[in-house]
Amino acid sequence: MSHSSQVSAALAQGGDIPAPHIEYGQIGPMLLVLGIAVAGVLVEAFVGRTWRYAVQVPIAFLGLAGAFVWTILLGWRDKPHHVAAEGALGVDGPTLFLQGTILVLALISLLLIAERGSGRAGAAGGHFAAQASALPGSEAEQRSTEAGFTQTEVFPLMMFAVGGMLMFPASNDLLTMFVALEVMSLPLYLLCGLARRRRLLSQEAAVKYFLLGAFSSAFFLYGSALLYGYSGSVRLADISAQITKDAGSETLLLAGVALLSVGLLFKAGAVPFHMWKPDVYQGAPTPITALMASCTLVSAFGAILRVYYVALETLRWDWRPVMWGVSILTMVAGAIIAITQTDLKRLLAYSSIAHAGFLLTGVVATSRNGLSGTLFYLAAYGFTTIGAFAVITMVRDAGGEAAHLSRWAGLGKRSPVVAGVFAFFLLAFAGIPLTSGFTGKFAVFKAAVEEGATPLVVVGVISSAVAAFFYVRVIVVMFFSEPEADGPTVVAGPATAAAVALGLTATVVLGVLPQPILDLAGHATTHMFVR
Amino acid sequence: MSPGHYLALSAILFTIGALGVLVRRNAIVVFMCVELMLNATNLAFVTFSRMHGQLDGQIIAFFVMVVAAAEVVVGLAIIMTIFRTRRSSSVDDANLLKY
Numbered sequence: 001m002s003h004s005s006q007v008s009a010a011l012a013q014g015g016d017i018p019a020p021h022i023e024y025g026q027i028g029p030m031l032l033v034l035g036i037a038v039a040g041v042l043v044e045a046f047v048g049r050t051w052r053y054a055v056q057v058p059i060a061f062l063g064l065a066g067a068f069v070w071t072i073l074l075g076w077r078d079k080p081h082h083v084a085a086e087g088a089l090g091v092d093g094p095t096l097f098l099q100g101t102i103l104v105l106a107l108i109s110l111l112l113i114a115e116r117g118s119g120r121a122g123a124a125g126g127h128f129a130a131q132a133s134a135l136p137g138s139e140a141e142q143r144s145t146e147a148g149f150t151q152t153e154v155f156p157l158m159m160f161a162v163g164g165m166l167m168f169p170a171s172n173d174l175l176t177m178f179v180a181l182e183v184m185s186l187p188l189y190l191l192c193g194l195a196r197r198r199r200l201l202s203q204e205a206a207v208k209y210f211l212l213g214a215f216s217s218a219f220f221l222y223g224s225a226l227l228y229g230y231s232g233s234v235r236l237a238d239i240s241a242q243i244t245k246d247a248g249s250e251t252l253l254l255a256g257v258a259l260l261s262v263g264l265l266f267k268a269g270a271v272p273f274h275m276w277k278p279d280v281y282q283g284a285p286t287p288i289t290a291l292m293a294s295c296t297l298v299s300a301f302g303a304i305l306r307v308y309y310v311a312l313e314t315l316r317w318d319w320r321p322v323m324w325g326v327s328i329l330t331m332v333a334g335a336i337i338a339i340t341q342t343d344l345k346r347l348l349a350y351s352s353i354a355h356a357g358f359l360l361t362g363v364v365a366t367s368r369n370g371l372s373g374t375l376f377y378l379a380a381y382g383f384t385t386i387g388a389f390a391v392i393t394m395v396r397d398a399g400g401e402a403a404h405l406s407r408w409a410g411l412g413k414r415s416p417v418v419a420g421v422f423a424f425f426l427l428a429f430a431g432i433p434l435t436s437g438f439t440g441k442f443a444v445f446k447a448a449v450e451e452g453a454t455p456l457v458v459v460g461v462i463s464s465a466v467a468a469f470f471y472v473r474v475i476v477v478m479f480f481s482e483p484e485a486d487g488p489t490v491v492a493g494p495a496t497a498a499a500v501a502l503g504l505t506a507t508v509v510l511g512v513l514p515q516p517i518l519d520l521a522g523h524a525t526t527h528m529f530v531r
Numbered sequence: 532m533s534p535g536h537y538l539a540l541s542a543i544l545f546t547i548g549a550l551g552v553l554v555r556r557n558a559i560v561v562f563m564c565v566e567l568m569l570n571a572t573n574l575a576f577v578t579f580s581r582m583h584g585q586l587d588g589q590i591i592a593f594f595v596m597v598v599a600a601a602e603v604v605v606g607l608a609i610i611m612t613i614f615r616t617r618r619s620s621s622v623d624d625a626n627l628l629k630y
Contacts, residue, residue, distance in 0.1 A: 132612070133612075135615055135616055136616055175591050175594055178594075178595075178598070179594060179598060182598045182601065182602065186601060186602065186605045189605055189606075189609060190605060190608070190609070193609055193612060199616075200616060200617075200627060201627050201628060203609075203612055203613045203616060204613065204625040204626075204627055204628055205628060206609045206612075206613075207558060207609055207610065207613050207622070207625055208625070208628070210605070210606055210609050211552070211558065211561055211562065211565070211606075211622065214562070214565045214602055214606065215549075215552050215565055215568075218545075218548070218549075218565055218568035218569055218572065219568075221569065221572045221595065222545055222568065222571070222572045222575065224572075225541075225572050225575040225576050225579065226575070228576060228579050228587070228588060228591070229538075229575065229578075229579035229582070229583075232579075232583040232585065233587070234587070234591065278628075279628040279629075282628055283628050
């Protein structure tokens with residue numbers, strides 16, 4: 001606020017507008033990722049088609065890795081707890097933890113996105129359309145496929161999306177948060193429509209995601225406008241101060257909070273705003289599904305945590321009952337609808353909805369343990385879900401991925417290692433002890449019980465048990481039924497195999513030796529979010 | 532006129548937009564309704580800005596316009612693609628992904 005009043009004063013005197021002060025070092029990771037995205041666009045414009053892939057992949061890797069190292073250095077050296085860029089972005093422990101998680105998960109997703117595959121069994125050419133503008137089934141599409149074209153725009157688009165994801169949980173005012181939301185979402189809408197095979201499904205997913213996403217961000221924005229009307233500022237700390245003062249119109253406040261929550265819960269995929277998730281997860285190219293299921297979820301929950309812990313903490317007796325309801329609905333609906341699914345990507349989408357419900361119990365807690373538990377859960381779930389989607393990309397038949405459950409019958413007899421790894425990921429989703437899923441659920445449920453949300457935890461445990469049923473059903477189909485004669489083959493490219501290995505390692509390590517990361521999450525949340 | 536009238540107009544426009552998204556079938560019209568919702572938001576921001584005697588809300592309206600323009604680019608590209616494939620821009624025809 002001080003800056004804007006300075007600007008108004010300077011304008012009134014006819015003087016110069018004071019230049020804003022930007023701490024470039026503190027917000028370096030975001031700037032680096034977005035800078036690499038812009039460089040990627042220039043590569044598309046100026047580098048020849050044959051060389052683009054060879055240039056895009058290394059700069060994307062270096063950009064994400066560099067941003068990760070930068071984040072680590074920021075957290076390790078100065079333990080920051082302050083706002084940057086005139087108060088638009090918060091640089092604090094939880095934010096750096098979330099950003100580090102997003103960057104690592106994005107690096108693993110990039111392995112999947114960059115996979116080119118070998119010439120066998122419908123895996124050639126990677127996961128993305130040769131030319132997105134060529135009509136499916138047309139001569140132009142055939143020609144571009146035969147010429148061996150590949151769409152390399154996915155790399156700059158992905159980097160823009162990751163840049164937005166880094167900014168979303170860091171935003172300290174609602175306008176920055178809205179811009180970050182759009183920077184994150186717009187590239188994802190496009191990426192969803194770029195699948196190489198089953199292009200009709202992919203385009204349909206893009207349209208559905210786009211229309212519903214734009215609809216929900218309009219709600220988010222109208223909520224911000226009402227909160228601006230309530231408090232005279234879009235800054236989270238000012239809104240919180242106004243709530244404490246108990247001044248202004250309560251109608252504006254409550255309506256604003258409700259509309260804002262619609263936009264935020266949509267991104268997290270909580271019931272009743274979850275309808276997009278199964279369609280989009282099923283239709284999108286699987287590496288993009290992996291990116292959305294891990295990084296977007298982390299980012300969306302980061303923003304939810306910041307809004308509810310910073311701006312609305314003093315209002316928590318008003319929003320908690322609603323959040324209880326949403327959390328219960330999300331856990332129960334996600335687990336029950338998943339039972340009837342026959343497509344594995346769709347099944348994992350409903351599983352992701354159920355997990356969003358478990359994560360919301362950590363948000364309901366509104367305590368330090370709730371925050372650190374949610375951070376740990378997000379990291380643990382992200383690695384497992386990328387690993388699971390990576391396995392789905394490996395099981396292929398002539399038409400691409402064989403994602404239908406019936407096609408996976410007897411996979412355990414044909415390729416025991418792949419089936420075993422997938423079974424392990426499913427057990428981690430179910431929350432079996434000695435996997436990361438158990439530790440994560442334990443952390444958020446413990447925090448919720450401490451804050452008196454025991455009924456919520458009971459519902460959570462019951463829906464975990466329901467969820468375990470359909471995870472085990474997939475394992476039974478894989479190991480205890482006879483393989484089909486023309487069943488799918490397992491095609492493991494080196495990058496995909498590396499992604500599965502990393503996901504598996506993280507799931508095991510966070511399950512068996514969770515203490516270092518739990519300590520890190522606890523340490524990051526010592527001072528909670530900056531105000 | 533008091534600023535309250537502008538707020539009422541903004542709420543009415545937002546509601547018309549939201550209803551339009553829910554009932555219209557053509558993807559382009561649905562998208563136009565989303566744009567109407569964003570413009571209703573702009574009106575609310577500018578009115579609140581006037582009520583609080585600040586410039587912030589007016590500046591925010593500019594940001595929203597830029598973001599809405601970017602959204603149009605992406606949205607029309609996606610709707611164009613699916614129209615060329617299916618020769619239809621009805622959101623009811625795109626029904627391969629279900630259950």
